[in-house]
Amino acid sequence: MMKVRLATVCLGVTCLTQAAESVVQSARSVPVVRDADVVVVGGGSAAVAAAIAAKTNGASVFLAAPRTYLGDDLAGTRELWPAPVPEFSVHPLAQRIFSLKVPFAYQADVVPDGAHTDPGNTRLADGVQFSASTGSVQYNSNVVLTVTFAGTGSVTQLDLHYYVRTLGAGPFNTEVAGLERSEDGASWTVVACNTQLEQLTALADDNTWLARIVPVAPFRARFVRLACNIPPGGTYMRQLLDELTVHTSLGDPIPGSSFQTTPLALKRALDLALEEEGISFLGGAPVCDVLRDAEGKPAGVVLANRAGRQAVTARVVIDATESAWPARCAGAVKTAFTPGDYAFSRIVVADATNAPSAPGLSVVALPGLAYQAAISGVAAPSGMPTSVDGRVYRCTFNAHMDTGSMLELLEIEQAARDLTWTKTCLDQADRLAWLPPDRIVGVAPEQAAAWPGAAALNLDAFRPQGVPHLYVLGVRADLPRTLAADLQNPARQMALADRVGAAAAVEALARAPLAGVALPADAGAVPATEEVREMLAGLPPALTNALGTVAEGARSLPVLAECEVLVVGAGTAACPHDHLAAARGRFSPACAGRGWSGGCAPARRSTRRCAPRPGQSRNAARCHSAVGRARRDQRRPRRRRHAGAGCALHDGRCADRRPYRLVLSW
Structure with missing residues (x-):
């Protein structure tokens, strides 16, 4: 019976386990x-x-x-x-990437109209704008918004997005009527300010406007009150407000402030x-x-x-x-790696009523961040909500590590996905955040x-x-x-x-001009009967600025696995093939080029998903490491149904996050 060897291009470095043997790659030239x-x-x-x-x-x-x-x-x-941190205010690339986010809660002194409600008092701070029909809050009278910060800090400006319709049914408009500040929420002081108006969209109707409310001098406050009125005269009977943004000073920031990007x-x-x-x-x-x-x-x-x-x-x-x-x-x-318990964290975006929850998992909702999602045009799956009031959760847990190897990290990443799984997940991190020792x-x-x-x-x-x-x-x-x-x-x-x-x-x-550039041979590497083949055609001319090759000597590739059936891919066609081979008693690794099972359309909340690692190749058959073993699927069979005894999923990583080549020999 033909058997297949799975070898890596780690060039003598152990990947997941100590390789008992290796395949020697013959000398060649790399473009x-x-x-x-x-x-x-x-x-x-x-x-x-x-x-x-x-x-x-x-x-x-x-x-x-x-x-x-x-x-x-x-x-x-x-x-x-x-x-x-101060570097944000001086580094040009940081300024280009990030904007400062000030978290706050707010309360209106009147109830919004049912046509444009404000569930949980979040719509004016959800980061979504430029949609009067779905993102605005409607008030049919003058309104005062009371803004509450996590603590006292400096306020340098407020930005209010609102909508204007001058013609057609139900016209609307807003004017800023005043600004007040307070330290205790009981005693208020009027703030002298200038309001600058800017039209952001120029449509037939429902145009977005921005009111920049700039104090004559920055002030410190724990509470702020912003009065928004319907312009007098009888032309307008309502107002549609959207995003409210507060600016602070890095020298005296409002507590909880952070820079943000998408x-x-x-x-x-x-x-x-x-x-x-x-x-x-x-x-x-x-x-x-x-x-x-x-x-x-x-x-x-x-x-x-x-x-x-x-x-x-x-x-x-x-x-x-x-x-x-x-x-x-x-x-x-x-x-040397120091064995011990280490803290890991993972970001998950899920519904406000369905935060991740598991023993040993600490979950904190990041303030002032909300993401709305709704199903339209089709019916929601059975047992699933039709809309998700998304919140951002930082999920933290401790995990023990003995060696700091990629195998341990992969196990911890999988544990993190299991711990943070929730049915209303809108988005999630592909990588864990941690500090290596x-x-x-x-x-x-x-x-x-x-x-x-x-x-x-x-x-x-x-x-x-x-x-x-x-x-x-x-x-x-x-x-x-x-x-x-x-x-x-x-x-x-x-x-x-x-x-x-x-x-x-x-x-x-x-440095002097380079001379004798090469990839030296491994000591004692002698090619045997196997032949390691790969694509060495270079890149298209548009992507190159150099010609020639560098010599690569004979090198040893550790054997990661030896199997009877090798499945390249882990999509909807490959996974059943992998399962069938395993069911018939064949050890059958599956190499997932995308880093997860399910191919182009992974079911993130119903499959065992691993963080994507680019650089995999259909032609060169590149992947990185084994992550799913039958023993884990026996623990949680609901999460990767295609895997059975003898199956293994290779997701595109080796011990040092390097790609490896697939070597077939028999």
């Missing part, structure tokens, strides 16, 4: 597709900031993002509401920032190795994506990945225990010991863990990225 002074590995906000800083300081730059989009550090974790706004801002700087970048291209020059020093990276593998030569490498894998691949030393040993460790400002940090902590021409940008650098926690704020990471990018540019421009 060179890019050459740059600095290559930035990573697609997060700090990676983009570092690329811009390097380009600004005279270096040519190429950015390789492991996922198919930029901003995975924030969009992947859905941690889109970082705490305000996944699409984040991705668009980062894309445009690179394009405007003329920086080439490629998504869905995780790095699987580091090139060496004739002296054994880092000289670029090797990418893996749907087109196979490609080489990018560079004088300096900036490793801005979450695991610092490129640095470790280049020979950097990592500190291990770090890359630097030339010199940073001594500061708390954030001293980017300018005060020792850059030698971000240069791995014994590995020249490479920087580690992120929490895996040689920092005290308390400082690493402070560095998780994206604005601080971007400020640090400016320094790292500038230093990398200077170093790259001073």
Whole structure:
């Protein structure tokens, strides 16, 4: 009977378990597709900031993002509401990505009309605007809105969106009649202010207007009252209000204030920032190795994506990945992992009455964030609501780790999905947020225990010991863990990225031309009868600026699994095939290119879903690691019905989040 081996391209590094054997890949040539002074590995906000800083300081730059989009550090974790820090007010990229969100509660002194109600007093602060029919609150008289903050802080401006209809049935309009402030909610003081009006839409009717209410001087308050009147004269009989936004000062912020963005706004801002700087970048291209020059020093990276593998030569490498894998691949030393319990968090958006709940799970609703969703045109599934009054929940739990391996992390990610599952889920994070305890040993460790400002940090902590021409940008650098926690704020990471990018540019421009760039052979690797085949055709000319190849010596690929049936894919066709093979007694791994079972239309709340990892290839058959075993499906058979005894799901990750190639041998 034919048997299939599943081998990884970890090049001698154990993936999930200790490999008992390996397959030797014969020597070959990898096409060179890019050459740059600095290559930035990573697609997060700090990676983009570092690329811009390097380009600004005279270096040519190429950015390789492991996922198919930029901003995975924030969009992947859905941690889109970082705490305000001074760097937000001075960093141009941070200002481009984020706006300051002030949470508040409010109460109107009159009841809204039933045509445009305000369930739970949330519609004026739900972030949704420009829809008079579905997003507004209607008052048939003058109204006073009392706004309550979590504590006392500075107020610098209020923005009120409202609608105007001058013709047709039931015209409406609003005028701001006054503003008051209070410290205790009982004694009120009139605030002198100027109101600036701006028409935001120019339609036949139901136009959106914005009233900017600017105090003559900023003031401190715990409560604010805003009077909104129907203009006198009898023309208007009602008013339709929409979003109310409060602005505060970073020097004296209203408690609970945070900067915010959305996944699409984040991705668009980062894309445009690179394009405007003329920086080439490629998504869905995780790095699987580091090139060496004739002296054994880092000289670029090797990418893996749907087109196979490609080489990018560079004088300096900036490793801005979450695991610092490129640095470790280049020979950097990592500190030992400390076994113990670690805190993990996951963002889930679900109905206000259906928050995630499980033993050991701490759930906090983020204030001032609401997302409405409704089913229209079709009937809701049995037992499901027709609308969801979405809230954002940060779900936190502790999990024990012994080694910090990818297998442990995958188990914890699956546990997080089980713990945070709820039937009204609208959205959820693809990645967990946590602070790893291990770090890359630097030339010199940073001594500061708390954030001293980017300018005060020792850059030698971000240069791995014994590995020249490479920087580690992120929490895996040689920092005290308390400082690493402070560095998780994206604005601080971007400020640090400016320094790292500038230093990398200077170093790259001073380095001699590269010579003898290659991927050295593994010691003792001798090809056997197996042949490892892959696509090595490079990229389309429009995506390249370099020609030629780099030599790759014979290398060992650890065998991840040996099976009788291998299912490539985990969609609606592949999963039944996987199940049938397992039911007949065949060990049958399934390789899911998208990172979850269900293919293009995953049922997020009825399948065992794993975080997507780009870079998988149908042609090169690239994936990363085994995540679903029969023993887990026996524990929770409701969540992945296609899996039975002998089935395993490979979701696109290995122990160090590197892609691997599928090797078939018999």
